[in-house]
Amino acid sequence: MAQLKSQLILKGILKDYFTGMKSPIAWCTSAGPAEILRALGFDVYFPENHGALLGASRAAEKYIPRAHKEGYDSEICSYLTADIGAWLMKETPLTKIYGLESIPKPDLIVFNTNQCREVAEWFNFFGREYDCPVFGIFPPRHLEEIAKADVDNVVVQLKRLITVGEEIIGKPLDPEKLSETVRLSFEGSQLWKEVLSTATHSPAPLTFFDGCILMAPIVVLRGTQICVDFYRETLAELNDFVAKNEGAVSNEQVRIYWDGMPVWGRLRFLSQLFAENQTSVVASTYCNSWVFDDFDPQKPLESMAFAYTNIFINRGENAKLEMMKNIMETFKVDGAVFHNSKTCFNNANSRFGLPKRVNEATGIDTVSFDGDLVDLRFFSDGQTRTKLETFIEQLKFKK
């Protein structure tokens, strides 16, 4: 398939986002309460997006050892080590791409441990560096069911965040602005879901690797009209491909579910590997993490508290299994690939027997491979190719 027009439009959107960022600026984790920060009047910057950029541009290899020297272990989150290393070396790919001198200076740093505790260490490092207030949201973790008490717990924390943000901004939060931001987040997220759902069609018009590029606005511009407009256009473009029966991979024979983090520095390699083997990676836990069905502008705080506690990575193993089963069924996959990312055990689901339970529950074959989100010392092109091609051959034979 030719490059999507949306990918070109996205370049302009991201350029405007980065070059237009101005104080007051809040940093936020990717599944954090960005809506509150936007509604308060902050521009919002997402360090994980910067980590992914460091991985995709392969700059991370240069920076990670610098963070190790600072005492950050080689087996902890490589977003964290790449980002801290780049900071210590006073460099960022944003200089080359957008002409920015450095990453945006924060007026408030906010993290949510719904994904991991590593973000607390990471964001507190920058709080010390910038002498900037840091606010952490600590929801109940790894829940099988989410009770009202769990949601209430998070609502209390969100209210505290609002007070802290109001003090920095110097005026109270406008409740209507918050409702409107949550409405835009909901709309953007539902369109993102529809974009991903075009891959239920066979042949799929987009793959997981396209999704890793197209997902940027639902992460960094969630809660804005720009995000909504972008996914509306992207959806129309993908629906055209569906109508023409045109797939992202020519002669699609096998459909795969991807679990875990992307390998940012090897997106192209993996995309080509699957395409050469007539295989579409049609669904993933990762891209689906920014589908928020529960945002409700009438109940902004409660619905955000629920939605951000309900994310896949924050659920118990049984809940995760159910979520995976649903997606695998919806997207009619033949097999599941589990990326065992070495520096993110939080989002590596192959270590405690889940692939076997997925197979028992669905009959779908699974394979795991070792790699990493950013640190390519943990990824082998040759071994990964052999493992994945053998798996695909088995799936083809079985069909």
Ligand code: SF4
């Ligand atoms: S979830 Fe994993 S990759 Fe993301 S910040 Fe936490 S440790 Fe890093």
